[in-house]
Amino acid sequence: MTVACRLYRxxxxxxxxxxxxxxxxxxxxxxxxxxLDISGPSEADVLMLREEFGFHELALEDSLHPHQxxxxxxxxxxxxxxxxxxQVVDGAAVEREMAAFVSERFxxxxxxxxxxxxxxxxxxxxxxxxxVKEGGGFLLYVVLDEIVDGYFAAVDALEDLTEDxxxxxxxxxxxxxxxxxxxxxxxxxxxxxxxxxxxxxxxxVMQRRTIPVVTPDLEPYYRDxxxxxxxxxxxxxxxxxxxxxxxxxxxxxxxxxxxEVMKVLTSWAAIILVPTLIAGVYGMNFxxxxxxxWRYGYAYAVGLMLLSGFALYRMFKRRRWL
Numbered sequence: 001m002t003v004a005c006r007l008y009r010x011x012x013x014x015x016x017x018x019x020x021x022x023x024x025x026x027x028x029x030x031x032x033x034x035x036l037d038i039s040g041p042s043e044a045d046v047l048m049l050r051e052e053f054g055f056h057e058l059a060l061e062d063s064l065h066p067h068q069x070x071x072x073x074x075x076x077x078x079x080x081x082x083x084x085x086x087q088v089v090d091g092a093a094v095e096r097e098m099a100a101f102v103s104e105r106f107x108x109x110x111x112x113x114x115x116x117x118x119x120x121x122x123x124x125x126x127x128x129x130x131x132v133k134e135g136g137g138f139l140l141y142v143v144l145d146e147i148v149d150g151y152f153a154a155v156d157a158l159e160d161l162t163e164d165x166x167x168x169x170x171x172x173x174x175x176x177x178x179x180x181x182x183x184x185x186x187x188x189x190x191x192x193x194x195x196x197x198x199x200x201x202x203x204x205v206m207q208r209r210t211i212p213v214v215t216p217d218l219e220p221y222y223r224d225x226x227x228x229x230x231x232x233x234x235x236x237x238x239x240x241x242x243x244x245x246x247x248x249x250x251x252x253x254x255x256x257x258x259x260e261v262m263k264v265l266t267s268w269a270a271i272i273l274v275p276t277l278i279a280g281v282y283g284m285n286f287x288x289x290x291x292x293x294w295r296y297g298y299a300y301a302v303g304l305m306l307l308s309g310f311a312l313y314r315m316f317k318r319r320r321w322l
Contacts, residue, residue, distance in 0.1 A: 055078070105136065169253065
């Protein structure tokens with residue numbers, strides 16, 4: 001568990017460290033903006049947030065417990081939202097959950113394990129002090145923009161995996177593991193969509209400026225992030241459609257392969273059936289059988305079996321069953 005706290009005055013980061021216990025005093029000063037970050041929250045952190053900011057107990061509970069749905073809730077002096085960052089590690093999509101409390105004067109981020117990386121967001125804050133003056137809405141925009149940019153990187157990685165599966169399916173040899181790979185990717189894509197799609201509603205509310213922290217100057221920025229989320233969702237849906245089509249193609253290939261095997265088995269069964277029938281007839285050993293005491297009966301029976309088997313083999317070969 002780590003706690004970081006930064007103070008901004010007139011858009012610039014103030015020198016020195018700020019203790020979380022002193023945030024409530026600093027917020028009394030005009031022109032100040034505070035960013036408080038908690039990675040791996042504990043009950044003590046929740047207590048500190050309640051004392052310093054007066055956050056609602058339900059919002060604090062959601063910030064502590066994982067697996068919350070992406071959402072935005074409005075309270076008297078602030079807004080609470082939940083968002084997920086996505087990163088593909090070893091072919092698996094890893095969700096990085098973040099809860100945030102935002103107002104014009106502060107941004108509090110609560111990152112649950114595995115923690116979302118905010119280092120690039122901090123660099124962008126320091127590079128745009130004129131925008132930091134807009135308040136916590138700009139800090140939140142940069143964080144959300146970094147999260148959404150990560151969606152495209154994750155989608156690109158999943159797209160590479162889907163292309164590999166497609167190559168397996170379209171190859172002449174049917175891979176036994178292809179079905180497992182398809183279902184695994186469909187599961188990963190479903191998990192990613194569950195994390196990404198609800199963020200559309202969150203950003204739709206924010207880019208319409210129904211939330212006061214989104215100032216008129218910030219509205220175009222939030223609209224841009226909203227458009228990016230829509231694009232990412234469309235890409236994910238396209239990949240899911242591709243995987244569904246790949247599964248259908250794979251099942252069709254397996255079915256065709258099974259049909260070919262059945263043709264071969266049926267052909268050989270028919271070839272063996274006729275000689276077996278002939279051998280069965282002459283193996284009945286009835287007393288009054290015309291060919292039973294014939295001198296050339298054995299050669300005749302064997303020749304008839306070979307001839308019938310060869311004729312059937314040629315017929316199935318001509319029809320490409322063998």
